[in-house]
Amino acid sequence: KLKIKKRKEWFIMKKVTLIPGDGIGYEISESLVEIFKAAKVPVEFETENAGTDVYEKTGELIPESLYESVEKNKIAIKGPITTPIGKGFRSINVYLRKKYDLYTNFRPSRNLPGIETRYKNIELAIFRENTEGIYIGEEKFEDEEKTSAIAIKRITRKGSERIIKSAFEYAKNNKISKVTVVHKANILKYTDGMFLEIAREVAKNYEGIDLEELIIDNMCMQLVTNPERFKVIVTMNLYGDILSDLVAGLVGGLGVAPGANIGDDIAIFEAVHGSAPDIAGQNKANPLALLLSSLEMLKYLNLNDFAQKIENAILKTLESDCKTGDLGGNATTTEFTKKIIENLG
Numbered sequence: 001k002l003k004i005k006k007r008k009e010w011f012i013m014k015k016v017t018l019i020p021g022d023g024i025g026y027e028i029s030e031s032l033v034e035i036f037k038a039a040k041v042p043v044e045f046e047t048e049n050a051g052t053d054v055y056e057k058t059g060e061l062i063p064e065s066l067y068e069s070v071e072k073n074k075i076a077i078k079g080p081i082t083t084p085i086g087k088g089f090r091s092i093n094v095y096l097r098k099k100y101d102l103y104t105n106f107r108p109s110r111n112l113p114g115i116e117t118r119y120k121n122i123e124l125a126i127f128r129e130n131t132e133g134i135y136i137g138e139e140k141f142e143d144e145e146k147t148s149a150i151a152i153k154r155i156t157r158k159g160s161e162r163i164i165k166s167a168f169e170y171a172k173n174n175k176i177s178k179v180t181v182v183h184k185a186n187i188l189k190y191t192d193g194m195f196l197e198i199a200r201e202v203a204k205n206y207e208g209i210d211l212e213e214l215i216i217d218n219m220c221m222q223l224v225t226n227p228e229r230f231k232v233i234v235t236m237n238l239y240g241d242i243l244s245d246l247v248a249g250l251v252g253g254l255g256v257a258p259g260a261n262i263g264d265d266i267a268i269f270e271a272v273h274g275s276a277p278d279i280a281g282q283n284k285a286n287p288l289a290l291l292l293s294s295l296e297m298l299k300y301l302n303l304n305d306f307a308q309k310i311e312n313a314i315l316k317t318l319e320s321d322c323k324t325g326d327l328g329g330n331a332t333t334t335e336f337t338k339k340i341i342e343n344l345g
């Protein structure tokens with residue numbers, strides 16, 4: 001008799017920089033580490049922190065060792081970081097995005113079981129340009145009396161092309177037949193006009209994927225009336241910032257909103273909510289946003305089976321009564337984490 005040996009899957013351990021952040025960042029990061037350990041995910045976390053707490057200990061907002069770790073591992077996951085006012089950075093988050101040219105801000109949103117909202121059947125990804133637009137920080141007063149101020153919005157061909165391609169590639173890989181580009185080209189004829197023009201050019205290279213064009217104000221109205229009709233949205237920095245929080249609100253709020261900042265070389269996955277100082281250290285934080293971001297990270301690492309396994313456990317947990325306060329339950333972060341681990345099977 002021939003003995004058939006069962007093939008064992010071997011995965012090479014992947015190192016990922018974990019940036020817990022501050023406030024509830026520690027609690028939600030602990031939850032993530034425990035769940036990955038229980039699910040035997042072949043990821044080894046290298047913890048490096050930035051923000052207020054690090055500044056108090058070391059006098060640096062972002063230590064050199066964090067840059068080294070991110071540049072070596074090329075992939076990081078982070079909790080919320082508070083940027084103290086007047087310490088040389090406008091925002092640590094924005095700084096990291098710029099430094100590593102993480103031009104794609106990816107924000108997927110969908111309805112989850114056990115999370116009541118007014119809307120059903122939402123499954124939608126927003127691609128927000130992350131490095132230019134009105135966020136370049138070029139602002140000034142026009143007169144000494146400071147009665148008039150201006151801000152510059154910069155849109156480039158290169159910056160527009162790459163974010164629009166990211167959105168189309170995602171649509172192609174996920175068999176989605178429409179990409180919606182959001183703009184205000186009727187008013188901003190050069191900047192938004194160019195973005196829209198490039199969207200039309202890029203769309204020509206993707207047979208079977210339609211380009212839908214919507215003006216930002218109409219988009220807002222459509223999103224609160226028929227959100228289920230959108231699958232992929234691509235837009236400039238400011239519109240994307242606003243729309244992605246709007247859509248997060250449609251499916252249950254920032255506590256359940258994952259996100260990622262992706263460049264050609266480096267990617268940083270993140271929970272998009274803040275450090276929630278009102279509940280920090282009280283074992284009340286919902287780790288879901290960070291966990292859902294970690295699932296996107298696993299897919300990016302081609303560890304889809306592990307992503308699926310953890311996702312199933314999360315969905316099963318959400319169907320039960322074991323939920324954190326922000327989701328209408330009374331479970332602690334620890335209890336919620338334990339339940340997910342139990343549901344890993």
Ligand code: NAI
Pocket residue numbers: 021024079080081082083093254255270271272273274275276277278279284285286287288289326
């Ligand atoms: P926030 O998102 O921290 O809190 C807003 C409300 O949502 C609070 O009531 C909070 O308790 C609740 N909340 C947020 N995340 C939650 C979670 N995971 N589980 C349960 N409840 C949750 O926004 P806020 O208060 O405006 O900002 C606090 C600090 O966070 C600020 O210093 C800000 O700079 C920083 N921040 C950092 C961000 C990042 O690193 N990506 C993003 C937004 C704010």
